[in-house]
Amino acid sequence: MARHAIWNACQALGLKRNDVVLVPAYHHGSEIEALLKAGLSIKYYELNDMLEPDENELEQLITPDVRALYLTHYLGFTQDAAYWRKWCDQRGLLLMEDAAQAFLATREGQPVGSFGHMGVFCLYKTYGIPDGAAVIADVAIPAPTSRPKSGFIRMAKRHFNWLAERNSMFGRVRWFFAPILTWWRLKTDRPDEDFALDDPMLPPANMSSRLLPSVLSESTAEIRRANYQYLLDHLSDLVPAPFRTLQGGESPFAFPIETEDPRGFLKSIRKQGIEGLLFWFFPHPSLPVEDFPKSKLRREHILAVPVHQELTKAHLEHIVNAVLETQGKLTRTAIVAS
Numbered sequence: 001m002a003r004h005a006i007w008n009a010c011q012a013l014g015l016k017r018n019d020v021v022l023v024p025a026y027h028h029g030s031e032i033e034a035l036l037k038a039g040l041s042i043k044y045y046e047l048n049d050m051l052e053p054d055e056n057e058l059e060q061l062i063t064p065d066v067r068a069l070y071l072t073h074y075l076g077f078t079q080d081a082a083y084w085r086k087w088c089d090q091r092g093l094l095l096m097e098d099a100a101q102a103f104l105a106t107r108e109g110q111p112v113g114s115f116g117h118m119g120v121f122c123l124y125k126t127y128g129i130p131d132g133a134a135v136i137a138d139v140a141i142p143a144p145t146s147r148p149k150s151g152f153i154r155m156a157k158r159h160f161n162w163l164a165e166r167n168s169m170f171g172r173v174r175w176f177f178a179p180i181l182t183w184w185r186l187k188t189d190r191p192d193e194d195f196a197l198d199d200p201m202l203p204p205a206n207m208s209s210r211l212l213p214s215v216l217s218e219s220t221a222e223i224r225r226a227n228y229q230y231l232l233d234h235l236s237d238l239v240p241a242p243f244r245t246l247q248g249g250e251s252p253f254a255f256p257i258e259t260e261d262p263r264g265f266l267k268s269i270r271k272q273g274i275e276g277l278l279f280w281f282f283p284h285p286s287l288p289v290e291d292f293p294k295s296k297l298r299r300e301h302i303l304a305v306p307v308h309q310e311l312t313k314a315h316l317e318h319i320v321n322a323v324l325e326t327q328g329k330l331t332r333t334a335i336v337a338s
């Protein structure tokens, strides 16, 4: 997983206990856990309205023990990593690029993740494989040494879901068991456990290594952009500012929607067969949430719907209709309530 790649890169880059890394307050949480488990200390920074670091704020955070800047490419949209590499070089800092959600994205023709002293990518977020991440760095990173898992059960689950979308018999079986599974998931859900590092030496599952060469395609980012553009053409009013235009090199991970009530929104579109996600609702427990109000607001109001390369035109139309209908319903409820 990408968190394992981050942990290994920290060792290889020679980052030592108590070295400080500047990290964004808007984060997934597992990357923060990986940095902390690698022995590093962290200082959080806020992002501006376009989700970019603010240079003045970063300058104020720099102390002699700061060794690196952690830069995240959100939802497959790209930061100006060339600029931040120069900025880091001028200050003797390492640039750590998190492209976990931005595999195959480019900025001015260069892959993001390749500007920094290290860059990480999460492969299973782009392709339907059980797990798998990649890391590139200015230094050699030793291969993971633990025994790989088979990945069979995760793969079987994904295949079953794929079949359930296309075959009514499998669809009915899933429909019958879905409430039980959802109940069990909610009962056993521990958001902080989502961040756990586990074994950083675990290589990708055998199934992932076997399947990756056959699913990997350079056209993936382009298809995701086309799907994203379709949704943007119909739903741009609902999209947060940093994600409202495509420049050309993005590899969109999902389509973000800003709303007062993301949980209610998700519930409503789920009834119409669309599985969205609460986008980073829970921060890492080390974040002093109230000190970073912009990131707090984002966590409370953004959800995301799919744009992946397997979607058809009919799927996209269905997403647009479900989102517009839900939005209309929520707006009417809000008007009645006021």
Ligand SMILES: Cc1ncc(COP(=O)(O)O)c(C=O)c1O
Pocket: 001, 002, 003, 004, 027, 028, 030, 031, 072, 098, 100, 101, 122, 133
């Ligand atoms: C920005 C970012 N970095 C790192 C990670 C960790 O990825 P993985 O789950 O592969 O460890 C995630 C996971 O969602 C993420 O969103």
